[in-house]
Structure formats: C-alpha cells, structure tokens
Amino acid sequence: MDTIDLIKQLKKSALQTQLNSALQASKNAHTIKMVGSGLSFAISESFSSLSHSQILICNDKEEAAYYFNDLQRILGEKEVLFFPTSYRRPYQIEEIDNANVLLRAEVLNNISKATSKQLIVTYPDALFEKVVSQKTIEEKTLNIKIGDLLSLDFVNEVLFEYEFQRVDFVTEPGEFSVRGGIIDIFSFSNDNPYRIEFFGDEVDSIRTFDIESQLSVEKVKQISIIPNIEQKSTTESRISFFQTIPKESILWLQHTDLLLGSLDKLFEKATAAFEKLDSEVKRGTPEDLFINGIVAKDHLFAFQQVQLNNTYFKTNDRDIVELNFNQKPQPSFNKQFELLIEDLNKNHEQGYTNVICCVSEQQAQRFHDIFEDMETGEIHYQTVVLSLYQGFIDQETKLICYTDHQIFERYHKFQLKSGYAKKQAITLKELTNLDVGDYITHIDHGIGKFAGLKKIDVE
Numbered sequence: 503m504d505t506i507d508l509i510k511q512l513k514k515s516a517l518q519t520q521l522n523s524a525l526q527a528s529k530n531a532h533t534i535k536m537v538g539s540g541l542s543f544a545i546s547e548s549f550s551s552l553s554h555s556q557i558l559i560c561n562d563k564e565e566a567a568y569y570f571n572d573l574q575r576i577l578g579e580k581e582v583l584f585f586p587t588s589y590r591r592p593y594q595i596e597e598i599d600n601a602n603v604l605l606r607a608e609v610l611n612n613i614s615k616a617t618s619k620q621l622i623v624t625y626p627d628a629l630f631e632k633v634v635s636q637k638t639i640e641e642k643t644l645n646i647k648i649g650d651l652l653s654l655d656f657v658n659e660v661l662f663e664y665e666f667q668r669v670d671f672v673t674e675p676g677e678f679s680v681r682g683g684i685i686d687i688f689s690f691s692n693d694n695p696y697r698i699e700f701f702g703d704e705v706d707s708i709r710t711f712d713i714e715s716q717l718s719v720e721k722v723k724q725i726s727i728i729p730n731i732e733q734k735s736t737t738e739s740r741i742s743f744f745q746t747i748p749k750e751s752i753l754w755l756q757h758t759d760l761l762l763g764s765l766d767k768l769f770e771k772a773t774a775a776f777e778k779l780d781s782e783v784k785r786g787t788p789e790d791l792f793i794n795g796i797v798a799k800d801h802l803f804a805f806q807q808v809q810l811n812n813t814y815f816k817t818n819d820r821d822i823v824e825l826n827f828n829q830k831p832q833p834s835f836n837k838q839f840e841l842l843i844e845d846l847n848k849n850h851e852q853g854y855t856n857v858i859c860c861v862s863e864q865q866a867q868r869f870h871d872i873f874e875d876m877e878t879g880e881i882h883y884q885t886v887v888l889s890l891y892q893g894f895i896d897q898e899t900k901l902i903c904y905t906d907h908q909i910f911e912r913y914h915k916f917q918l919k920s921g922y923a924k925k926q927a928i929t930l931k932e933l934t935n936l937d938v939g940d941y942i943t944h945i946d947h948g949i950g951k952f953a954g955l956k957k958i959d960v961e
Contacts, residue, residue, distance in 0.1 A: 503857055503884040508903070509576065511855065512543045515899050517825050521808070522551045524823040525752055531808045532822055537829040538892030539903065541810065542572035544827070545621075545754060549577065554806075555620040555751040561760055563587075563625050567916035568891040570623040575888060577621070584918060585609045585624035585743070587631060600675050600690075600730075605919065606633070607690040607728050613746050614639045624743075626764035630792050632740035634731045642731060646698065647724030650705045657685060657698075664729035670934055673713050676730055686711075691728040693919060694719055740786075742793050744801035754808045762795035769794035832893030832904050837911055839872060843881050850882035853900050860906045861889040869906070889914075 512518065524531050525548060536544060549556050558573075560566035563586065573582045586602040606628075612620055614636040634642075644660050646652065661678050662668075669677045672688040672695045679686045688695035694710040697718070710719040755761065772788040793801075803818050835842045846856045860866040866885035873881050891914070893904040907914040933955065936942070940952040 503886050505576070505886060505888050508857060508886055508888065508901075509543065509547070511901050512896065512899060513547060515827075515896070517827050517898055518544060518547055520823065521825055522548055524825075525552055525554070525806065525808070528806055529821045529823050530806060530818070531825060533808060533810055533825045533827055535829050536810055536827040537831050538894040539572050539890040539905075540827065540829045540894040540896060542569055542576060542891065545569075546573055546576040548752075548808075549581075549619070549621050552752075553619060555622070555748050556754060557622045557624065557747060557751055558754040558756075559629070559761060560623065560625045560756050563627065564916065565756070566623050566625040567918055568914075570918070571889070571916050572891050573621065573623065575890070581621060583609045583612060583620060583622045585622050585628050586918075587625075587627040589631070601919070603730055604675050604690050604693070607731055608692075610634075610636075610639055610731065610746065611643075611691050611726065611728060613748075620747075622747075626761050627768065629743050629761075629798065630765055630768045631743075632791055632793060633743055633746060635739070635741050636746060639728070639731060642729055644727040645724065646705060646708065646727065648705050648708060651703050652700075652705060653703050654680065654683070654685065654700060661687065661727075664727070666729065671713075671716075687727055688713075689725070689727045690730055691726050696722075696725050696727075698725075740791060742797065742801055744798070744804070749804065751805055752808060753802065753805045754810060755802075756810050758802070758809060762799055764795075765793060765798050766795040768792065828897045830895040830897065832895070832908050834911075835909055837909070839876060840878075842909060843873065843876065843878050846881055846883050849902055854895075854902050855900060856883040856902050856904070858883055858885050858904050858906060858909070859888045859890045859893070860885050861887075863887055865906050 521531055521533070521544065533544075545556065545558060558566075558569060560569060566584070570582060570584045584605055586599075586605050588599060588603045588606055609620075609622060610633055642664065644657075644664070646657075658668075658680065666676055666678045666687070669679055672679055672686045675688045675690045677688050677695075683700040685698045685700075686695055687698065692710065695713060697709050697711050698705060699707045707721065708723070708725055709721045711717060712719055769788060769792055772792050776788050806820065833845065835845070849856050858866070858869055860869070866887060869883075869885060890903065890905050893902075893908055895902045905914070906912075936952045938952060938954045941949060942952050943949055
C-alpha cells in the first residue's frame with residue numbers, strides 16, 4: 503500500500519463525506535473521537551475537497567508542529583504553512599527568534615496576496631501576538647523583478663528605511679550587502695537570501711544563494727523584500743491574526759476553552775511585564791500588541807468552525823452538525839512483537855485492514871525481517887512509507903494505521919523550518935571578524951591560534 507491508497511481508503515468514510523457537505527453548506531461541525539493522525543487525514547481531505555482556507559489551532563507548539571508535519575507529508579510541503587510566535591516572552595525583545603519571524607512573515611505575505619486558499623497550523627501563543635495589517639505589509643514590501651529599472655542608491659535607501667543592516671556578508675534576515683553592481687538581501691519572506699545583479703540601472707538577474715557556501719540555489723524572476731514586520735517598536739496599529747484571514751475560512755479548534763484560557767494567562771503575563779518596564783522604553787501597551795480570551799472569542803464568532811473532541815459551545819447562528827468519527831488510539835505493545843502479531847491477526851479476522859506506517863523503506867523491511875524470524879505463520883499487515891504523528895483505529899472504514907515509532911516506543915521528533923539557522927560550518931562573516939592571534943577550536947586539530955586569511959590561486 504502507498505500513501506495515495508491510504509488516503510483513498512479513508513475517503514470512503516461516510517462521516518468524512520458528511521463533514522465536507524456540512525462545511526460546504528456553511529454549517530458548524532462538532533466532531534468527537536477523532537484521534538491522532540486520523541485528524542490529519544480528515545483536515546487534508548477537507549482542504550483538498552473545499553475551496554476555503556482552513557486554520558488548525560492546536561493546544562501548544564509541539565502538538566501544532568506534529569500536525570504540521572503530518573499535513574505536509576500527506577498534502578506536500580508547499581501546501582501547508584506554520585504560524586509560530588515570534589518572541590519567547592512578551593516584551594523580551596532580545597529573545598526574538600528570527601526564524602519564527604520569517605515564518606510569520608511568510609504566512610502574512612501569502613494571506614495578503616490571496617491568490618489561493620491557505621492551510622495554516624498555529625497555536626495560542628502565536629495567535630496572542632497582534633500583527634500588522636495587510637495594507638502595512640503592502641506598503642512595507644519592495645517588489646523587484648528582472649528587467650526593472652532601479653538605481654542602486656534607491657534600493658539602498660529603501661533598505662535603510664526598512665531598518666535593514668548593511669554588512670559585509672549577509673547571514674540572517676534583516677541584513678544586506680553591496681559589492682559593485684551586486685546587492686545581497688536577506689528578506690524576512692524567504693529561507694535563503696537573494697542576490698540581485700544590476701546591468702547599469704536594470705535588474706539583470708535574481709537568484710537565491712546559500713549563506714555558508716555563497717553558491718546559488720535557484721534563479722527567480724521576481725521577489726518581494728519584506729522587513730521585520732513583527733518589530734514591536736513600529737508605530738503602525740496592529741490587528742488580530744483573525745482579522746487578516748478570509749471571512750470564509752474554516753477554523754479547526756482542538757480545545758476552545760484551553761485556547762481562550764491560554765490567551766488570558768499570556769495577557770496577564772504581558773501586563774505584568776509591561777508594568778515593570780521603564781517609562782522610556784514603553785512603546786506599546788498590551789492592548790496594542792496582544793489579544794486576550796475575550797477578544798479572541800468575539801473573533802471566533804465570525805468564522806465557520808470544526809470543534810474537535812471537546813464540549814461544543816455555540817458561537818454563531820450556523821446550524822451544528824454532530825459527527826462521531828469513532829476512532830480509537832493505537833494500543834501500546836511495549837515492544838512485544840508477539841502481542842503485535844496477535845493483535846494484527848485478530849484485527850484481520852474482524853475485517854480490518856492493518857497498515858504499519860514507517861519512516862523509511864529500511865524500517866518497513868525491518869518489520870518484514872522481524873516477523874520472518876519469529877516464524878509464527880501468516881501475518882496480515884501492509885507497510886507504507888509515511889511518517890505520522892500518532893496511530894489510530896478507524897472503526898467506520900475498518901482501517902488501522904499503526905506507527906513504527908509507537909510500536910518501538912521511540913521518540914518521534916517534529917521538524918520545523920529553521921530557515922537561515924546556522925550549521926556547524928563557520929561562515930565568511932565569522933571568519934572576517936577574527937583577528938590574528940585569536941584562540942579558536944578546530945574540529946580536527948583542537949585549540950589553536952588564528953593566523954589570518956591568505957588569497958591563493960586555484961587553477
């Protein structure tokens with residue numbers, strides 16, 4: 503079995519059809535007993551079938567990251583966006599995470615363009631922060647395409663106005679460098695920086711490049727340069743994230759009460775932190791920069807919703823469709839393969855299809871080898887290379903999806919884009935900042951002294 507066959511099997515669910523029909527008819531839905539990655543398949547099928555943008559609001563960052571990975575693997579990486587928080591704590595400006603700011607800018611930029619529907623995964627801490635309006639994003643965006651007539655001085659001035667820092671070599675978002683007729687710019691809208699080459703005042707070529715090797719990644723025809731739109735020192739009025747998304751968007755809510763309670767707690771912390779600030783550094787009140795549970799609840803009224811596994815509360819005049827997906831979580835086998843084999847064969851006798859979702863072909867082969875060595879006769883199961891968050895048993899479609907990491911009780915790590923995050927290799931910027939005589943640690947030779955840089959001829 504492959505991923506496509508697995509999706510087709512779950513598509514046969516009458517409950518999934520009812521859910522899609524209800525959402526198409528602009529009704530709210532209250533689902534119960536939707537478990538683990540069963541939710542990921544339901545959202546992906548709904549997103550594929552409907553023309554609406556959809557936002558999944560999880561309980562915390564970790565849960566959001568796992569479902570984000572699930573949806574990426576089912577739908578494809580380009581179809582799903584992750585909307586994180588930009589600060590670790592309110593008013594802790596020195597603790598900004600530029601990789602997260604970049605991800606937030608990417609989401610807001612996609613929403614502002616509104617060329618197609620969006621699937622966004624987020625969590626309370628991210629929704630807590632207000633964002634700049636779409637009008638501000640448009641005003642703060644410099645669009646450049648091949649063939650444009652632009653002077654280097656003009657681009658230089660705009661970047662200073664956007665509070666970009668001029669450096670020798672760009673290494674992180676918010677930096678740019680100028681060398682002759684070439685400008686390197688690390689925008690907050692892309693994982694890699696851009697290299698723009700001019701022929702006089704005409705944009706001759708644009709490409710992305712790797713910050714460590716300085717080698718080109720891909721050629722592009724047009725780009726959008728976006729500054730740090732999360733900078734709390736800006737004077738633009740801010741709005742809730744809910745005010746930026748299309749009105750016909752569908753919200754998938756893991757736990758509404760937990761969402762509203764989390765926002766209230768965060769707002770209390772922000773208020774306490776604001777009161778401790780010196781008057782000289784106070785730029786925006788908590789009301790200007792953040793939202794609380796009361797504000798969020800008012801915004802939720804405006805949207806169509808799918809409430810998941812929690813007590814439903816009416817938020818608008820739409821009809822409510824109750825759906826019991828009747829899914830169960832994957833049982834624990836404590837690495838005892840005798841129990842696993844017994845379970846698989848019992849499921850088969852009851853008419854279920856057993857699928858073990860594996861992270862790789864090697865892991866799938868490992869199951870075949872283990873079962874073969876145990877010599878227990880025929881075992882009814884199939885494998886699919888699809889790394890999922892949590893296994894589930896769908897009692898309606900008679901489909902069981904077990905994950906390899908739960909069977910082996912192995913930690914399953916989520917993956918988020920780190921964007922420009924530095925690797926172990928030293929960058930050109932770091933090399934140029936070294937002085938002769940500085941102590942360094944070489945990966946092979948240990949502690950030594952930096953003796954300087956020397957230009958050499960190659961071929």
